[in-house]
Amino acid sequence: MEMLLGDAEVVAAARRLRPDEDVADALARVAWSVVAEPGDAVAGTLIGELGAADALGIAFGGSRQGTFALLDAAGSGSRALSEARKRWRPRADPRAVRDALRSAHDVGAALLIPGDPHWPHALDDLGVNAPTVLWxxxxxxxxxxxxxxxxxxxxxxxxxxxxxxxxxxxxxxxxxxxxxxxxxxxxxxxxxxxxxxxxxxxxxxxxxxxxxxxxxxxxxxxxxxxxxxxxxxxxxxxxxxxxxxxxxxxxxxxxxxxxxxxxxxxxxxxxxxxxxxxxxxxxxxxxxxxxxxxxxxxxxxxxxxxxxxxxxxxxxxxxxxWGMGAGSSSSARPVDPDRIRLLDAMSTRARTSVDELARRSGLGPDRVRALLGLLELEGEVQRDDGGWRRIPAARGA
Amino acid sequence: MEMLLGDAEVVAAARRLRPDEDVADALARVAWSVVAEPGDAVAGTLIGELGAADALGIAFGGSRQGTFALLDAAGSGSRALSEARKRWRPRADPRAVRDALRSAHDVGAALLIPGDPHWPHALDDLGVNAPTVLWxxxxxxxxxxxxxxxxxxxxxxxxxxxxxxxxxxxxxxxxxxxxxxxxxxxxxxxxxxxxxxxxxxxxxxxxxxxxxxxxxxxxxxxxxxxxxxxxxxxxxxxxxxxxxxxxxxxxxxxxxxxxxxxxxxxxxxxxxxxxxxxxxxxxxxxxxxxxxxxxxxxxxxxxxxxxxxxxxxxxxxxxxxWGMGAGSSSSARPVDPDRIRLLDAMSTRARTSVDELARRSGLGPDRVRALLGLLELEGEVQRDDGGWRRIPAARGA
Structure with missing residues (x-):
């Protein structure tokens, strides 16, 4: 890690790019973005578990106790780490890190890392394949x-x-x-x-x-x-x-x-x-x-x-x-914003009356009744004496 | 029935068209195709239960015992029969039957009835709306x-x-x-x-x-x-x-x-x-x-x-x-025969209550309500104070 980030020029370049921040994590992440290709799951696993800086220590220092177990648990295996090191090592050059920072500064590019206000959490859904930084x-x-x-x-x-x-x-x-x-x-x-x-x-x-x-x-x-x-x-x-x-x-x-x-x-x-x-x-x-x-x-x-x-x-x-959400594409039905409002107003446990659902959803009682008929046919909701309830989704995430 | 088929010319015309067959059923069916519009469910119900000839007797003779019960069971009701008779009677002219047979002969058209080797059984899936004959x-x-x-x-x-x-x-x-x-x-x-x-x-x-x-x-x-x-x-x-x-x-x-x-x-x-x-x-x-x-x-x-x-x-x-078969298309919206039964039970003019629709269609009131909700969303039916009515098809032919 020292090898990559110990260079005073690197730190200076990083400070220029993120003047108000603690640069340690950012610098480690930049180093990762230099040595690892996008979507590198071994890097992603290490960073996710240890943080970018410690992960860098593992990658370029000795093989710390527990690392192999970690990678095994992630399905990568210890061989994956030694293979990954072979990929990363040829790129582990502090000049590359410094150049990345300088060039970014020259073209006015900002460095985004997780935790920054504009970091898009949507990308976190990529799990171990999530990006380390964004420029x-x-x-x-x-x-x-x-x-x-x-x-x-x-x-x-x-x-x-x-x-x-x-x-x-x-x-x-x-x-x-x-x-x-x-x-x-x-x-x-x-x-x-x-x-x-x-x-x-x-x-x-x-x-x-x-x-x-x-x-x-x-x-x-x-x-x-x-x-x-x-x-x-x-x-x-x-x-x-x-x-x-x-x-x-x-x-x-x-x-x-x-x-x-x-x-x-x-x-x-x-x-x-x-x-x-x-x-x-x-x-x-x-x-x-x-x-x-x-x-x-x-x-x-x-x-x-x-x-x-x-x-x-x-x-x-x-x-x-975007009304449709995850997993609903195959049965791909419409997409009626009212449907979503109505389903949002329903509980999977408590029974609710049509009038109460109308009040909660802001839809007219007739509209609620019509939608309930439809949703019942689709197996989304269920009626019994106490009123209507939503049937819990059996769908995978 | 005599009124329609007793004419010797009619029988002769029928024999010319189907020389090798017993013409009684065929003739009765031709008469039905003359008096009833395609898809007439009351006619279809009578013919399905009694055969074409006896159905004709019911339609144009006295109201035989059991007919109303039959129609009630089919969800049509005794009023349906008297309404249907009003539709059929103005067309009950033996000359029309004779003309249909003669014209068919003149243009070389064959008469197909159920049971004929080339009668397409696929059409039987139409139930009470199946055709009586095909030319x-x-x-x-x-x-x-x-x-x-x-x-x-x-x-x-x-x-x-x-x-x-x-x-x-x-x-x-x-x-x-x-x-x-x-x-x-x-x-x-x-x-x-x-x-x-x-x-x-x-x-x-x-x-x-x-x-x-x-x-x-x-x-x-x-x-x-x-x-x-x-x-x-x-x-x-x-x-x-x-x-x-x-x-x-x-x-x-x-x-x-x-x-x-x-x-x-x-x-x-x-x-x-x-x-x-x-x-x-x-x-x-x-x-x-x-x-x-x-x-x-x-x-x-x-x-x-x-x-x-x-x-x-x-x-x-x-x-x-055709490998896909019924209902197996991607998520294949089912194709619900109950829909058809319910729509058949509805009028485009008169408002009908849910209970009455349940009676006519032979479906439970809950099922009727659920289907109405669906059909309403699809713009097929409409509700107001007096009950439900079917929206006439605005589609061009």
Whole structure:
């Protein structure tokens, strides 16, 4: 650990970046983001259990008692640690840590770590694959503004796809939704641009460092997002956007959005990877249909057929997605905000009368009765002499 | 009954049409198809319980002991019979029966009744709403050939929709599937034409008599279907294609297909009526997606969102539908026969109480209330002080 962080220049650089904070944890996390690739579960397990600084000690010091047991418990095993050390060690250079800090300072990027007010807790759902730090150019507060919709899609988009992306993003941005995407050509670019044109509230997750505009043709778009929205990366400045980092970046897009919508995607588009992460995280997943004759929509139709994605045709239908919550996608029913209000007003234990439910939910008694009929058919609620109660969800998390 | 069938000319006409058969049952059924509209549940109940000939005796003779009890048990009630008699009596003219038989003979239409080798048992799933007879020009054996796919859609179709209809129908026909549709402009016509170009195995259900090509612009198409496939009607020759008969005809299309696929449909397209029948019958339901910017696909997207229709993009995916069977579509909204019973028990004009509906439909009051809640949400029924009434279908044919 000394090896990485003992350098006075490193500490000075860190203080410059976080003048009002205790820099020890931040520095250790930066070191982790330099030595470990995004989503490194061994690093995530160590940091989660020991804290970033002690984890760094384990990684680069002796093998402290209990570490192997910890990793065994995490399913990683002691061999995983020795393998991980082999990955990390070649990168353990204090100059790399110092350069990451300096470059961030040069481009005006902020360093976010868990516990910071703008750290997006949504990413904590990634568990041991959660990011160690985030580097942010622009309005970090957008990471915690609500609601947030992740709109993604193919780089090789059609005019139709770009049109729909712009319509949805523009309409959502106009009603206060933060538009999250990946800064790529095609659908991503169309979504960012539309949000910039309306509210500026858009977040671009890059696969490489925030100092590197990628793709090159989006240099001015990414500059504009950094000025009005937020450009965010997990790897430090200077990191190249490798294929692995693209895939790892997708999980952040999926985790940050209250819902992910794939607007256009080929049969094997990378957007399906983002969609898969969203589904795995229990985030509602939408797909925009298109002509069956268009290869650019084949991936969306695949999501509708094979992944129980919700068919989405308008911004309103995107907004309805976050009403659905985890696990409810397959039976994918509507999405009536009144349903949620009514279910919120109900108990799984106590019976409640229709009139009392009407009072609690703010819905009319007729509406309550109609909804109860529906929910009863769906096995969500149950009636007996004492009134109505909610049936506890048997669904997995 | 004598009044209708005693005419020697009528019997002679019937014998000409079915030279090798006992004509008594056939004649009584023809008389029923003349006096009762398609899907008349009172007629269906009487015929189902007593046979066509005795049912005719009840309908036009004295009120035989036990008939009212029978209708009560079927949830129709004695008032239903007296109402029905008022509907039937003005049409009880032996000349109409004779004309139906003669016209059928003149255009070479065969008369099919239950028990005939080519009677499609799939239609028996319609219960008391099953047709009494079918009039067929062309290859009646197609009605029992397997598999059969019902491909339907908007008259106001787009070039995209017609292209997809032709692709799906042509590919399905090439692999031995009978293409069932409604002979209309737009999607129906494109599906029939593609099947004619490949195998000829296509069935057109008309809303009026088989002697009347409707729409007029499809005269030569319908002639060709009669020559190579089959043109089928429930009402007798000479019957005009009224709005009601279009809606009633849709249930036959839905019931005959092993699956129904809506290829293109506006938000309130009549094809959604066919889709609703298919779902109610437990037949797998598919919908072809299209651009969200196309009003002609809005109904298909609605089926995907609200009715759990399966997203279908190729003939192979249509074929996969019949593997799915009743109720197994993704989360497959059940298809509840009770819904149909309840709606059948309701009037579009008179308000009816829950208890009365329970009595008529033979369902428990709680079940009735739950279903009403659902149907109200779906815009099928409406409640006010006087009770519940059914909202008339606003859908075009």
């Amino acid at each position: 942010v150019r622009g309005r970090a507060e957008l990471l915690v503004a609500e609601p947030r919709a992740s709109l993604v899609g193919a780089r090789a988009s059609s005019g139709y796809g770009e049109h729909v992306a712009a319509e949805l993003a523009g309409d959502l941005a106009a009603t206060g939704t933060v538009i999250v995407s990946g800064g790529a050509y095609g659908i991503d670019g169309a979504a960012h641009r539309a949000a910039l044109g309306v509210s500026g509230a858009t977040v671009a997750f890059l696969a490489g460092g925030v100092d590197r505009a990628y793709p090159a043709g989006h240099q001015s778009l990414i500059r504009q997002i950094a000025a009005e929205g937020a450009v965010v990366s997990e790897p430090p400045c200077g990191a190249a956007p490798t294929k692995w980092r693209f895939l790892a970046r997708n999980r952040l897009i999926a985790a940050l959005g209250h819902a992910t919508v794939v607007i256009e995607a080929g049969w094997r588009s990378g957007s399906l990877n983002t969609a898969g992460h969203a589904a795995a995280l229990g985030r509602p997943l939408g797909a925009v249909p298109g002509p069956v004759t268009s290869a650019a929509s084949a991936g969306c139709h695949r999501l509708l057929r094979e992944y129980d994605a919700q068919c989405v045709t308008s911004a309103q239908e995107v907004r309805e997605l | 067929v020009r062309g290859r009646a054996e197609l009605l029992v050939a397997e598999p059969r796919a019902s491909l339907v859609g908007a008259r106001a179709s787009s070039g995209y929709g017609e292209h997809v209809a032709a692709e799906l129908a042509g590919d399905l026909a090439a692999t031995g599937t009978v293409i069932v549709s409604g002979g209309a402009y737009g999607i129906d016509g494109a599906a029939h034409r593609a099947a004619l170009g490949v195998s000829g195995a296509t069935v057109a259900f008309l809303a009026g008599g088989v002697d009347r090509a409707y729409p007029a612009g499809h005269q030569s198409l319908i002639r060709q279907i009669a020559a190579e496939g089959a043109v089928v009607s429930e009402p007798p020759c000479g019957a005009a294609p009224t709005k009601w008969r279009f809606l009633a005809r849709n249930r036959l299309i839905a019931a005959l297909g092993h699956a129904t696929v809506v290829i293109e449909a506006g938000w309130r397209s009549g094809s959604l009526n066919t889709a609703g029948h298919a779902a109610a019958l437990g037949r797998p339901l598919g919908a072809v997606p299209g651009p969200v910017t196309s009003a002609a696909s809005a109904g298909c997207h609605r089926l995907l969102r609200e009715y759990d229709a399966q997203c279908v993009t190729s003939a192979q995916e249509v074929r996969e539908l």
